[in-house]
Amino acid sequence: MIVDLRSDTVTKPTPGMLEAMMNAKIGDDVFGEDETVNELEEKSARLFGMEAGIFCPSGTMTNQIAIKCFTQPLDELIADQTAHIYRYEGGGIAFNSGVSTRLLNGERGILTADMIEPEINAENVHYPHTSLVALENTVNKGGGACYTIEQIKPIAALCKNKGLKLHLDGARIFNALVKTGDKAADYGKYFDGVSVCLSKGLGSPVGSVFLADKQTIKYARRVRKVFGGGMRQAGFLAAAGIYALDHHVERLKIDHSHAAILADKLEKCAWITNVLPVDTNIILFDTAEPAAIILDKLAAQGIKALSTDKHRIRFVLHLDVFPEQVEYVVKVLGTL
Ligand SMILES: Cc1ncc(COP(=O)(O)O)c(C=O)c1O
16 A cells, blocks of 8 residues: 655545546636636635735745735845745745845744744844745644634734735645634735645645735736746636635545544654644654654555654645555554
């Protein structure tokens, strides 16, 4: 049996999703003529209480477009030191936007207004101009830790008060929503921009949507073109996204319960030194032996995973991990 726990990006479209893709009404989206892309953008914006949206090939692109829209060169943004926009987007903040990054040490990547406030630069020619705060929900490198909307409110109030924009890297925002019970529409009240990935837990093959006000999205279309992200008959992909929003949100709870089952087993394994708290679909755990050795042992049993540090392994649960596979992993973990 093969069980792929490397990432929730490895999923393949379900038969229902493929059918929706095959039946998509398409057109040239750079001309604004792809009905299905337009529908996805409007549907996502409505869902999150935002005015407009733009469909892009990746979460990296939606984040980088957001940063470009919300900053000027010589500005600085504030993010947690685990942030995907900083660590895993190839230095794009500096390259694409000419912006520096102030990194904070949140609790598993979760920031508070008290942590952010002292890091906002005073108006002084020596300092870069702080113009943006970027949060991530859930926090990938924080092991799927999530913010509630109550935790976000004081950060949004601080940003408003200081004239800063607030962006959300919502690659796994639906995992946070099903976990917390918060409403997607509330995000539009507190964030200037939200990036929503359709190809992580939601199971689409490709695509993310950047949501903001109409004027920002108008500019984002210009930036997307410059970044080479203007797609033509992208409705086939947008149809997968619409299907995912309609069918794959509630089921994220299954991934969370699978993660809890595995975490429970990991807690009992003598060869593991620590299991980080598991809130959603990501598990991080530390091993006594080097992670590479454990990964080899797992791979020999058909279980694929990744290490995030010398002694740390990550498991990610998703749409293509079924209950019998979870049982199999539990059994294998007991034999290592
Ligand atoms: C938190 C987070 N943000 C953004 C991204 C980027 O998404 P993409 O791989 O579509 O560029 C990822 C990818 O895993 C992610 O985990």
